Amino acid sequence: MDKTLKNPLTYLLFVLPAIALYVLFFIYPMLTTFYYGFTDWDGLNPAKFNGFDNFAKAFKDDLFVHAIRNNMIFILASVLIQVPLIIFFALMISGVKRLQRFYKTTVFMPSILSTSVIGILWGFIYEPDIGLLNQFLGLFGIEPIYWLAERQTAMIAVLITNAWQWMGFYIILVLAAILALPKELNEAAAIDGATGIQRAFNITVPLIRPIISVVIMLSIAGAMRVVDIVLVMTNGGPAGETEVMASYMVSHAIQSGQYGFGTSIAILIFLFALVLTALYQLLFARKQERIEY
């Protein structure tokens, strides 16, 4: 028994492929990111150590500050607008008997699609002349709006697309948590005469707080990573209006060859995400006592 399952050579052989790839494409890039972020490097000539210069340069660039602001807008929109809607729709689906499977299946659909294809699809919906949205508004006599080309509307248009893509995924997460709750609590409250809304607010929502916490954390992480949708729909435009940190990073590194500067933006993305989630954990998540039923 032990001879077979304690053979170090076999063990190594089984572990090696996964670990080798993981080290090469995860750990090594992580280490080089933290190295090159502190250098001035064009990717070809030797990298020159320049301390925190890249970071200072980034924060002096209005475009980057605007990109940070946009990441924050993504976070606020997800946490303040999407999360309440997600909970609302999850409660609705958990409450119905008929068609529940149908809702579950359809609601989730957008989140399995490619962000880039969704960007293209919604780009067509926002198309000024023949797009769905303007055609619809035209019914009420509203003049065509250039959604993705105007400063006032571009960001909103991207946010709506992002919400359309991801809300269903989170609804299903929350729904799974609701359906896993013991039914007795709700039934007992119903017998005591609590209305559906009272039960939702006083029983269900407090019990699913851990999963809501997860949803908020995932939203923050997702908002820090957001990039595909921006690249495809607006490429950061008009005039940098929809630029986010990751699109700023990509355009500076790959397109203008400032690899040292680009990797320092990567470090900033990483740090921001870390600080925000830690902050959230400290301020909100820790307050929750363990829930027992």
Added chain:
Amino acid sequence: MPAALKKGIPHLLLIAYVVAVLYPFVFVVFSSLKESNQAIAENPWGFPFEMKFENYVNAWVNAKISVYFWNSLYLSTTAAVSGVLIAAAMAFAITRMRFGRSSKLLTQFVLIGMLIPGNALFISQYLLVRDLHILNTHWALFLPYVAGAVPMSVLLIAAFMRAIPGELEEAAVMDGLSSAGLFARIVLPLTVPALVTVFIINFLGNWNEFLLANFFLNKDSLRTLPTGMVGFRDTFQTNYAQMCTGIVYSVVPVLIIYAFLQEKIIEGLTAGGVKG
């Protein structure tokens, strides 16, 4: 009838939400069958009565959607299969073989991967791929895709393998099976449900991946659907019917997989999501 009304309101709201999710698809499918922008503009909501199936032939043959489609299909499949196999091998070693301390360490080590935001590694990976001289080959996507799948795949499969009772393998070892045989003939077959879930998650991730595909390849003949579609849009921006056929081609395979396996996909993604 207040009771019926009360029951009806949730459905009303939910149907409205479902329409908001589904209508964009319907709009694209309808538009893809229309003759021209003119025809779409005249009748944006309506059913395409003169169905132009030529649009589909044109997009597939002339606009090279077929090239992107096959690139996506074979890359996503091979990367997902490889990812599942190496993750299963590692999961087997750390859960079933008797190297307790190394296994614990390796699990922790792999867990770090779940904490690193993928985008933050993008530039370093680009440089790595460049230095390995595989930029502009499919290896530039294949290897990062397989590697990227390692942390979550290993953790999910390991969780599943831990639940297999020890008596089974004891009996197998008594019968003279080596650990490789034990893995291939006993443990792997028992793990199939987890392997399928992990395969689907990896496959969908690869099929939809955009950032690496966009910047690690610039030969048109190598492009995958997500990036090919962007180029396609830029070329055919004036012809929305044609563009919509492209969208349909890239969405339909995913929806077919989803239709058959939606329970598994939801289960797998929510399990991963809760952990991540």
